[in-house]
Amino acid sequence: MEFISTRSQELRTTAAGAILRGLAEDGGLYVPASLPRFSLEEIKTLKDMSYPALAAAVLERFLPGFTAEELNEYTRKAYASFDTPAVVPLRPLRDGVWSLELHHGPTCAFKDLALQILPYLLAASGKKCADGHTIAILVATSGDTGKAALCGFADVPGTKIAVFYPHGGVSDIQRAQMVTQEGDNVLVLAVEGNFDDAQTGVKKIFSDKALEKELDAAGVALSSANSINWGRLAPQIAYYYGAYTQLLNAGKIALGDTVDFCVPTGNFGDILAGYFAKKSGLPVDKLICASNSNNVLTDFLRTGVYDRNRPFLKTMSPSMDILVSSNLERLLYLVTEDTDQVAEWMAALRETGRYDIGEKWLEVLRQEGFEAYFADEEETAREIRAMWTQQGYLADPHTAVALSAAEQYRQESRETRPLIALSTASPFKFAASMLSSLGESVPESGFDAQEALSALSGQRVPAPLAELRQKPERFPGVTTPADMREDVRRWLA
Numbered sequence: 187m188e189f190i191s192t193r194s195q196e197l198r199t200t201a202a203g204a205i206l207r208g209l210a211e212d213g214g215l216y217v218p219a220s221l222p223r224f225s226l227e228e229i230k231t232l233k234d235m236s237y238p239a240l241a242a243a244v245l246e247r248f249l250p251g252f253t254a255e256e257l258n259e260y261t262r263k264a265y266a267s268f269d270t271p272a273v274v275p276l277r278p279l280r281d282g283v284w285s286l287e288l289h290h291g292p293t294c295a296f297k298d299l300a301l302q303i304l305p306y307l308l309a310a311s312g313k314k315c316a317d318g319h320t321i322a323i324l325v326a327t328s329g330d331t332g333k334a335a336l337c338g339f340a341d342v343p344g345t346k347i348a349v350f351y352p353h354g355g356v357s358d359i360q361r362a363q364m365v366t367q368e369g370d371n372v373l374v375l376a377v378e379g380n381f382d383d384a385q386t387g388v389k390k391i392f393s394d395k396a397l398e399k400e401l402d403a404a405g406v407a408l409s410s411a412n413s414i415n416w417g418r419l420a421p422q423i424a425y426y427y428g429a430y431t432q433l434l435n436a437g438k439i440a441l442g443d444t445v446d447f448c449v450p451t452g453n454f455g456d457i458l459a460g461y462f463a464k465k466s467g468l469p470v471d472k473l474i475c476a477s478n479s480n481n482v483l484t485d486f487l488r489t490g491v492y493d494r495n496r497p498f499l500k501t502m503s504p505s506m507d508i509l510v511s512s513n514l515e516r517l518l519y520l521v522t523e524d525t526d527q528v529a530e531w532m533a534a535l536r537e538t539g540r541y542d543i544g545e546k547w548l549e550v551l552r553q554e555g556f557e558a559y560f561a562d563e564e565e566t567a568r569e570i571r572a573m574w575t576q577q578g579y580l581a582d583p584h585t586a587v588a589l590s591a592a593e594q595y596r597q598e599s600r601e602t603r604p605l606i607a608l609s610t611a612s613p614f615k616f617a618a619s620m621l622s623s624l625g626e627s628v629p630e631s632g633f634d635a636q637e638a639l640s641a642l643s644g645q646r647v648p649a650p651l652a653e654l655r656q657k658p659e660r661f662p663g664v665t666t667p668a669d670m671r672e673d674v675r676r677w678l679a
């Protein structure tokens with residue numbers, strides 16, 4: 187299995203090459219040239235495995251060139267840092283709806299599932315491609331990726347990591363998580379602007395040939411830990427299989443029964459991993475894309491028109507405050523298999539902020555199982571309240587967006603198929619929004635809000651969040667999109 191760029195069949199590389207480079211040279215994203223396939227018999231064998239073993243078995247098929255032995259070692263080490271042996275526990279909610287909790291890692295957000303293992307994959311890819319360069323990771327984050335990447339890469343030999351987050355665009359706790367990060371190889375900077383400004387700044391640095399040459403001479407190669415990196419996406423495919431096998435083991439479904447997934451979506455990485463799971467044989471029917479008030483994707487999946495020309499709204503689910511969902515490009519390639527067409531749409535997006543895939547391709551997306559709903563701030567708060575008062579379940583604002591979308595879908599379609607909503611963050615990461623949604627008074631500091639949420643719910647603040655209060659701020663700096671290139675150059679040269 188080789189990897190090609192979504193914008194050109196010619197740019198072929200291996201899994202290790204795709205992981206090392208992150209973005210293809212033409213600005214496209216790497217996708218497998220052909221997809222592996224799991225038979226139902228093979229899925230059956232997964233259900234008796236521990237999560238690390240299951241993840242290694244799935245990854246082996248999506249990362250050719252890595253051995254089973256290597257992958258088992260990486261998944262064992264990566265998922266040992268989670269606070270439950272199930273790693274991705276599945277909790278029953280209302281009838282036929284489950285919450286797949288992906289926030290039991292060291293930074294309390296689902297990004298840990300990929301970013302705890304990515305450093306191993308990158309270090310191994312560096313060896314496989316053997317040029318001895320220091321790998322410098324650049325990350326633009328809407329909040330959760332940054333901390334999860336810092337946590338994965340801090341003090342990993344042969345790597346450095348710089349994280350850019352929107353100034354004022356992340357929660358108190360998210361900011362504290364990043365600016366207190368330890369490690370000699372890390373840099374954290376706030377950027378004036380929103381997430382898209384930060385992401386555009388990073389993408390520009392990646393496509394800067396002069397800088398690449400200068401860094402190469404200094405023995406440094408840039409790479410990305412954003413969800414555009416195949417090494418980020420591949421580990422996410424595994425938990426869709428993990429969710430399915432948990433339902434099998436609980437006797438809730440029989441082998442071969444289909445299930446629906448509902449995914450709180452920002453950059454389209456998580457839900458795309460679900461599509462890869464489906465395309466590789468997992469019995470999935472609908473993939474429900476859940477958005478907050480920044481509902482570009484809802485409009486796109488309903489009309490075929492992607493239009494980022496609209497106000498950028500700050501919501502209480504900041505990790506989904508995104509107007510340009512990078513990974514959507516991969517979906518467009520997977521359904522059209524036409525790199526020229528994808529390149530054309532992406533050029534239109536760049537130049538006009540808009541593209542239209544037309545009725546034919548929209549219909550294909552529907553046939554592939556994509557549905558789309560969104561929850562505005564009021565609906566999200568209502569869902570948080572309903573979950574707490576009716577189910578005794580604390581759903582963070584991102585998870586609540588998904589649960590609201592799932593409910594809208596079920597009411598509209600009258601479907602009763604088992605539905606798994608992905609729960610992507612600990613509610614304690616967004617304690618202030620939780621309290622205000624629950625109608626409680628909100629203390630000024632994010633840390634006091636955590637305590638108040640803990641007192642209200644009788645649940646403990648997760649240790650990695652409780653500890654932040656004592657940590658010194660190491661990175662108070664703020665930069666501008668225009669200065670990012672020079673910040674990086676100075677830091678690496």
Ligand SMILES: *Cc1c(COP(=O)(O)O)cnc(C)c1O
Binds near residue numbers: 452454456457584
């Ligand atoms: C990143 C993130 C999302 C969005 O995931 P994408 O892969 O970007 O679509 C949703 N919820 C939380 C808590 C996140 O951190």
